[in-house]
């Protein structure tokens with residue numbers, strides 16, 4: 030590779046910040062500002078700035094590992110690939126194709142996610158594929174599909190935020206998760222707009238807000254219903270908009286009217302005057318937005334909660350209009366693209382549905398297979414992991430670390446250990462990889478080219494900037510080799526552009542239509558928003574703003590979905606009187622598999638902690654830094670106390686990036702949303718105990 034700067038994108042979150050990478054003479058890689066990319070205009074958080082450290086980390090895997098006599102030992106590629114092919118073949122022969130599971134990740138490029146879905150369905154013939162993105166945005170996706178007929182995280186570019194009159198940010202701490210995005214909200218306020226943050230913690234994001242509401246975890250649904258009640262009661266419904274552009278208002282209205290403000294105050298803990306002030310701030314300006322993130326979405330009623338926030342937008346005419354709308358802040362780097370191209374249990378490329386005969390026929394033709402040979406929808410992520418060792422005997426896992434990131438993680442760790450065979454592709458020996466029978470070392474972001482789709486629906490080209498170390502192969506090469514060994518010699522190219530060309534054809538005519546996007550365009554333009562269909566020799570510009578003329582429903586109208594408050598799956602009681610909520614810190618990313626390998630990030634965020642209110646700390650007799658135990662019905666985690674007035678006294682918070690005794694997901698509740706199958710990461714009942722030394 031040349032020693033010149035390559036414009037590319039960060040490997041971590043869904044902002045997909047632009048950056049330049051330059052190989053240095055000493056073999057390291059320098060990150061420099063890339064001001065031309067409008068999402069971050071050169072700004073990067075510490076994770077992005079230090080991302081190259083993982084490329085040259087001393088704990089990086091540089092050789093395949095195979096289990097021998099109980100331990101993982103280095104092996105050649107042929108031996109490792111043969112072992113995986115044998116393991117999967119044996120399972121398939123003895124137990125049928127659905128006994129082979131495949132688990133992907135929201136960090137995989139579009140090309141990898143597409144190929145993984147095709148590999149599962151064409152090579153293994155299994156329906157059992159899902160990915161960790163299910164834990165990220167599935168409730169918002171389900172809510173968006175119900176209301177708008179389409180799921181794209183943001184239906185407008187981030188650059189629209191400062192032009193809005195008011196933004197309600199629900200359950201997002203983007204000052205820590207996506208720091209460069211904060212400037213859009215700063216500009217919003219500089220332009221005279223207002224920011225309302227809804228979060229049980231006084232986060233760094235909440236500190237920027239004009240109004241901060243602190244509801245009990247798990248009550249966002251009631252809160253949204255209470256606001257809609259007030260909108261109706263105060264005559265603020267946009268009747269013309271509701272008449273012209275929506276359907277189903279009467280039922281949604283009736284459901285909201287059962288949630289009078291005093292009732293909502295009792296459920297949420299948010300005082301009625303704050304509810305009224307929120308409605309005033311949201312309804313006064315011409316334009317307004319609601320943006321949700323994991324707080325309201327990672328609940329066993331996440332889909333209904335999203336529907337309630339969308340209902341508020343629809344009733345006030347704040348959707349499908351300039352600088353107004355509902356959006357979801359997707360979390361993982363390719364959480365958006367990863368859910369569009371087939372690694373989700375119920376989907377085919379182009380956001381087509383696996384149970385739609387026309388979709389199956391279209392994709393089967395592109396793949397050169399009989400539509401009847403394609404399996405049907407499989408289990409969702411948690412259900413798939415929970416079936417390991419029982420119905421599912423072998424697992425191929427790519428780009429995920431569920432031993433840390435899945436709910437009820439100790440149970441999932443046991444399920445993984447009970448597998449007949451586990452193969453993992455990763456860059457380091459993650460806690461999940463350490464349990465594998467075969468581990469394959471694969472290339473990282475800067476060592477390969479591929480596309481991702483950021484939280485705005487903007488398809489981006491992440492370019493290769495350096496050559497991978499010897500002994501490492503790409504995930505595409507791995508799937509090519511495995512397909513070959515399993516009897517499918519064609520259809521699994523190793524060149525990402527070739528895969529993308531096939532993805533374009535597979536997505537053509539689907540909801541997430543990429544057919545008008547090419548690598549060449551992506552190299553010349555700063556990303557292209559889908560849908561971008563091919564139209565007879567006419568270059569489609571892409572679609573930065575959705576729904577301005579019509580929604581993606583058969584009649585073009587958005588749908589109200591009538592929803593009502595219900596309790597979280599596990600309310601506090603005498604034995605477990607406190608609520609636990611979980612989340613992220615600025616210096617770590619997801620399960621920490623990459624960021625925990627970066628010294629600078631570890632120095633900033635060395636380990637887990639339990640954030641708690643001084644009143645709760647006093648009851649326990651715990652001082653700052655004292656170890657405290659958090660105990661749920663599923664297990665116990667211990668971490669130092671971090672005492673702050675910025676959390677409700679009935680709630681504790683733990684970040685989930687670590688393994689070991691401070692693993693937050695030991696505690697979390699896998700109760701699933703009935704529609705999205707999202708686990709309830711954000712609220713479960715616990716007790717907190719002082720730890721005697």
Ligand code: SF4
Nearest residue numbers: 039041042046074077
């Ligand atoms: Fe990377 Fe996200 Fe940080 Fe941007 S905000 S540098 S994309 S981790």
